[in-house]
Amino acid sequence: MNALTQLIGTEHPLIQAPMAGVQGAALAVAVSNAGALGSLPCAMLTPETMEQQLSAIAAGTSQPYNVNFFCHTQPEPDEAREAAWRFWLAPFYEEAGIDISNVPAGAGRVPFNRAAADILERFRPKVVSFHFGLPDIDLLERVKGWGSVVISSATTIEEARWLEAFGVDAVIAQGIEAGGHRGMFLTDDLSTQMGTMALLPQIVAAVSVPVIAAGGIADAAGVAAAMALGASGVQVGTAYLCCHEATTSPVHRAALHTEAAHHTALTHVFTGRPARGIVNRVMRELGPMNPAAPAFPLATAAMAPLRAHWEAHASGDFSPLWSGQNASGCREAPAAEITRDLAQGFAAGPAGR
Numbered sequence: 001m002n003a004l005t006q007l008i009g010t011e012h013p014l015i016q017a018p019m020a021g022v023q024g025a026a027l028a029v030a031v032s033n034a035g036a037l038g039s040l041p042c043a044m045l046t047p048e049t050m051e052q053q054l055s056a057i058a059a060g061t062s063q064p065y066n067v068n069f070f071c072h073t074q075p076e077p078d079e080a081r082e083a084a085w086r087f088w089l090a091p092f093y094e095e096a097g098i099d100i101s102n103v104p105a106g107a108g109r110v111p112f113n114r115a116a117a118d119i120l121e122r123f124r125p126k127v128v129s130f131h132f133g134l135p136d137i138d139l140l141e142r143v144k145g146w147g148s149v150v151i152s153s154a155t156t157i158e159e160a161r162w163l164e165a166f167g168v169d170a171v172i173a174q175g176i177e178a179g180g181h182r183g184m185f186l187t188d189d190l191s192t193q194m195g196t197m198a199l200l201p202q203i204v205a206a207v208s209v210p211v212i213a214a215g216g217i218a219d220a221a222g223v224a225a226a227m228a229l230g231a232s233g234v235q236v237g238t239a240y241l242c243c244h245e246a247t248t249s250p251v252h253r254a255a256l257h258t259e260a261a262h263h264t265a266l267t268h269v270f271t272g273r274p275a276r277g278i279v280n281r282v283m284r285e286l287g288p289m290n291p292a293a294p295a296f297p298l299a300t301a302a303m304a305p306l307r308a309h310w311e312a313h314a315s316g317d318f319s320p321l322w323s324g325q326n327a328s329g330c331r332e333a334p335a336a337e338i339t340r341d342l343a344q345g346f347a348a349g350p351a352g353r
């Protein structure tokens with residue numbers, strides 16, 4: 001037992017990273033039943049789906065699990081920016097034979113809100129994790145009030161201190177190697193972002209709550225390295241992307257298994273916020289960063305039909321192929337096996353704090 005397993009109630013201080021769009025209840029259940037903390041990402045779920053997925057987890061495991069939400073501020077729709085972005089995308093629509101006037105605008109991802117809290121309260125998960133900071137204080141107090149442990153991602157030392165000051169029970173130190181969205185919320189300056197090996201020990205020194213390392217951890221040796229640097233546990237995403245229980249698309253799985261996965265970049269052309277994915281055609285031709293992209297999450301809508309069109313042609317050229325910098329742990333195997341292999345890393349070294 002260490003500080004983190006005491007807090008979250010699992011056998012291993014290992015969290016399967018919540019990964020919106022590529023997994024549901026099945027992965028969370030498999031990981032929780034294997035002795036780590038399975039996670040359900042809710043950022044892209046309707047209230048109905050969220051409730052159904054939570055019911056599936058409750059039916060599938062009696063072990064602790066984590067439910068994850070984004071907590072960005074929803075931007076006002078900006079017609080001029082949307083039009084400018086569609087101008088950039090117009091040649092791609094034309095090539096794919098899609099009528100640009102038929103592509104609806106829309107949000108794509110919803111922040112944690114009262115309706116989600118109402119559903120969540122009935123399930124009272126052991127852990128609730130947030131990305132992009134924390135929700136409003138009244139919502140945060142509700143979650144803490146029913147007894148869930150609250151954790152959130154920090155990408156800088158300042159963000160870790162901020163999260164501790166606002167009452168999180170543990171901080172996830174998300175290094176720049178990590179796949180998916182950067183959890184950054186006090187800054188949008190990418191030059192502030194550090195690798196896990198630099199960020200983790202400095203956050204460990206800066207806060208007194210347990211620190212969970214995330215980003216680039218793909219095997220037991222990576223787990224042991226994070227623990228040696230003072231982590232109380234690890235959160236691993238990319239290594240679970242090809243497991244049997246993940247719903248990762250065929251084009252995404254295929255890319256993870258090729259040398260293409262050696263080249264990832266931070267891009268915001270898919271959603272409006274920087275996220276790490278395997279470099280593909282749309283990232284090369286429009287970005288990877290492009291000042292015309294609408295604010296998060298409004299950039300999502302315009303890309304959706306291009307993604308659907310090209311995936312139907314077995315191409316991931318317009319898909320967000322989220323991946324961390326180290327995809328070497330991706331295997332077509334049961335999640336329990338991946339969990340067991342990662343957990344070997346806890347036996348190898350000091351148990352963290």
Ligand SMILES: Cc1cc2nc3c(=O)[nH]c(=O)nc-3n(C[C@H](O)[C@H](O)[C@H](O)COP(=O)(O)O)c2cc1C
Binds near residue numbers: 022214215235324
């Ligand atoms: C496909 C994918 C989707 C992700 N979606 C989320 C999410 O919905 N919520 C979240 O908090 N983090 C999300 N993340 C980030 C993870 O929490 C974590 O920081 C990251 O996976 C750790 O680095 P690794 O991918 O190198 O293991 C996602 C990561 C990936 C790879």
